[in-house]
Amino acid sequence: MQTWDMDLEELKEPATESGEKLKTELLTVNMGPQHPATHGVLRVEIKTDSEIVAKAIPHIGYLHRCMEKHAESIDYRGVIPFVDRLDYLAAMSQELTYSMAVEKMLGTEVPRRAIVIRTIVSELQRIASHLMAFGTYALDLGAFSPFLYAFDEREKILRFFEEISGARLLYNYFWIGGVWTDITDQQVDYIINFLNGFEKELVKYDKLVSQNRIFQERTMHVGTLSLEDAHSFGATGPVLRGSGQAWDLRKVNPYLCYDELDFEVPIGEGQRGSTVGDCYNRYYVRMLEMVESVKLVRQAIKLLEPGPIIGKVSKVIKLPKGEIYMRTECPRGELGVHLVSDGDKTPYRVKIKSPCFTHTSILPHIAPGQMIADFVASIGSIDIVLGEVDR
């Protein structure tokens, strides 16, 4: 078994007055795997020089559930409940990517109403996921009440999801060819009511957290990721946009009915005196995205028209031979599904490109030179879900 060798060259050896060198060692601190600030079971081995992080080595795999191997032995419909469990805070978005990949291979046409419902639901899921990110990030930095307020609003979205799909977290709502159940007019009214209240809440969050000087001091100029490095890491989603690149698949390569909707791609541009690409920008992009999502849901509701909600799919799904790489914009970044089929009832290979895996690999890059408390802020700002990192 290989172990990490202590990197002695990086040790600082300050000289005393008499010229002798003090023998100092880097202190190893284990953060996690059971630590609330690591958002799951992430273990980070930190070499610290006093309170400064000299090196951070993430160890992942504590939540490895062999999903990719298991998917090879179950049919295409049965994979969807497993895809849910990757990123359990944004399960709808994961289902969307997978079902779109299968539909594209099959050549299934998804009915218009199903497309609009999918748009509404995945945008609401984005709000729910960003609310979770916002709440836990504030909690990481020592503010408790935003967490409760965010959960209150998230609960309303989950209630809607529970009514349409039957489950609160792991929905299995997007089926291959459409969606499971239809949404009723009362549920549409419920969403509009929720959005009206939520817009006021967003103003409150802005005053409570984003404008708070203490919060700004904790996050500004911390964990800066340059645009060049973000590209090199293959970062996507709020992390890439926080570094100042207006890259959004919904805009660049529209799927569902995003091409008919009007929205902007918020980017981090050093708002309120921060550096582009720091934790505050990544956080702030998420807050702005929630505003855009509210706009998107409002517009998408107007597109709802009666019709079927599921397309024609045979009872036993057999995909034609070939492979596909499908990606969509999930709350945490671009989720990619590499699906290989050999013409059988089960997938030959399912490879999930998870944004969180990519973003976790950024941690060792931005950690050196930070305080430990700032490192916690960095982990929170990239918003990882370990279920998706380990798969």
Add this chain to the structure above:
Amino acid sequence: MHNEIISLINSKVSNANATLINPPEDGAGDSSILINPESVFETMKCLLNSKFNALQVISGVDYTEYLEVCYMLANFDPKDHREAIIKTRLTDRDNPTLDSICSLSLAANWQERECYDMIGVKFNNHPDHRRILCPDDWEGFPLRKDYKVQEVYRGMEVNPEAKMNRDDQLFENQKQTGNEEELLRKALERGL
């Protein structure tokens, strides 16, 4: 667009031998570009410096006759957006080796480690060549088609019988009693 990339690769890299792979006639899906395994580093150097700016994912597929490693490249630029699948095939199953592209892309570090962990492709010149999801001393490569789970790991039994769900669609008690007539009589009495 693929032809453009292929001609670029073939003009810049001498032994790449890039060819276009279309989905089979009775199939569907994406086209991809096949290159020689020896020329992976040079090809990626050429592509990541010109047409693409990001490596999204390295995905390994085991086709039993050969191992296939797919590099999904993308250009994250709203004005000039493109993506491509560059793949290479390794026929040596016992000791598949590729050149690491860690010096070209920061994302490659973890992606190559995962590819090694799951499919067993070794990467030359990788700075930190360890397993990433499985424990360091795990045996075998799980996503190969001929993978068998090891029986004992550090003195612990892997997949103990008590925790396995072996009775697929059949209940264990029925096998024990086994008396079909008895069961049938009971069931009919209930009016089933």
Add this chain to the structure above:
Amino acid sequence: MEERLTFFGYFRNIYTAVKTSVIGMWITFRYVWGKKPVTIEYPEVREVLPESSRSRLYNDVMNCISCNMCAISCPVDCIYISSIDRPKDLEIPKCDDGTPKRKVLTQYTIDTALCCYCGLCTTVCPTECLTHTTDYEYSQYEVEDMKYDYLTDELIAWRDRLVKA
């Protein structure tokens, strides 16, 4: 980059920190009145789940035709079903919706500890006898007890409590 901290900047920082904190405290303080609690006190107050909620599975065995569709579609193989062909000399009974029951169901067990509540089994059921109920209180002390045999009298008797109104 971060600006150099000046003398006035130092006090301006303190001023903005106090000011924005007071604004935040005021927002929190307003929750003391005018906001109803959103949590419920569980054992006394029980949440009523929506009708469509996917909770505990219930199989109405009298309508089951032993077609094995649920067991095949289950991604975690948690449904154990066995049946015997009905003897030819007996009359073939019918379900409530008229489907003939050609097999005699001898065993129908669901391991709820394994079940992932995905709902795939209920959608393939041809007679719609397998349904999700809104019952969520069925914890057990032993994992083995989580295997529910739907042919037992207790579970058939619980039908009224389990099946959706």
